[in-house]
Amino acid sequence: QKQFSKFRLGLYTTGGQKPAAFVASHADKLRALKVTQSEVNVIIAVAENEGNLDAINTWDNASLSFGLFQWTAGTGSAKGELPALLARIKDEDRDLFDKYCGQHGLDVAEVTPGLVHGYFSLRGTTIKTPAAKAQLRQAPWAFYFWLAGQDPAVQAMEIKHALGRLDQFYSTKVDNKHRVSDLVTSEYGVGLILDNHVNRPAYVKTCLAKALEETGLRNPGGWGTVEERKLIDAYLKIRVTYGRSPMTDAEKRARVTKKYLTNGIISDRRGSFKRSSSS
Structure with missing residues (x-):
């Protein structure tokens, strides 16, 4: 009943x-579906903003x-x-x-x-x-x-x-040169853009493109963690006000995701996000 x-x-x-409780109790079921630990980390960080x-x-x-x-x-x-x-x-x-x-x-x-x-x-x-x-x-x-x-x-x-x-946008181009996956490679960054895509899917790539332009960053193949964080920080400011109908509670949602970075659940190290080949 x-x-x-x-x-x-x-x-x-x-x-x-709660997604976090499920992950803690049923990691075996996720492994059976070939979900990586990195992907699990991202879901934990995003889920609090969702349902x-x-x-x-x-x-x-x-x-x-x-x-x-x-x-x-x-x-x-x-x-x-x-x-x-x-x-x-x-x-x-x-x-x-x-x-x-x-x-x-x-x-x-x-x-x-x-x-x-x-x-x-x-x-x-x-x-x-x-x-x-x-x-x-x-x-x-x-x-x-x-x-x-x-x-x-x-x-x-x-x-x-x-x-x-992520299959809907992570491998697609932000501009004529770079894919989303070239620019955002950390668990922290992926968590932020996945949350953005759930709330305002059309805004993710445009906000990243504006952040790329604003920071003047070039050649992501040579970036380290510092450069990616610079891009992400600029992107977070842009998405607060971008668009005719901006992302709902963008700053609050970002704080929730960052909490999991502070607590060590997710990493902001460039290259820390590892995808399954079967998602």
Whole structure:
């Protein structure tokens, strides 16, 4: 039995499954998914700004959101990120998918390459319109997803999928010369830009490009930790006010991530971030 809070058109719970607690108790599950310790460090540093592994929201304009990064079913008639998470689970552990989704008639459809966005389908019918997505506001779906969020196997998939977000931008170019991965190579830096991408994905590369210009730094192949920190410090100031709708609580979010640097969980040493080849 689980009690949810009611608000507007649906239900919500902030959940109680903390990512840091999961990592401490189930490192074996993450190793089995080939998640590196460095990636784990980054997730711990970012998670406090995001959500719990069993968080649920069925009241806002995206109909249903779930989990660590509050992946959604998509606003309006757009695809959402939550079906892509379920597509990952379906691809990697079909029994797990059937346990929490398939047996209730929920499936995924039209998932984009790289497991970025997709639609849900319910009992064979693809859910695209706001009216169709409204079915997901019904109380049973809040419970089904919350229940899935109690399962360590699902929690491990959430963390792997959250790290997979880096595939959307980490190897792409900031300008004509440099990729994000050329400029930001520390666990601290990666944590900051991953958090930024969750909140304002379109701003990451532009803010980095402005920081590169502002600092006058050149040739990242020859940088050490000092140069990368100079870039990151400039980037953090820029992202506070950048854009028509700036990053939400940018300074507060940065302080949270830096706390994990101060506590020795993550490193700001250049080159300290080590990626899995299978994220």
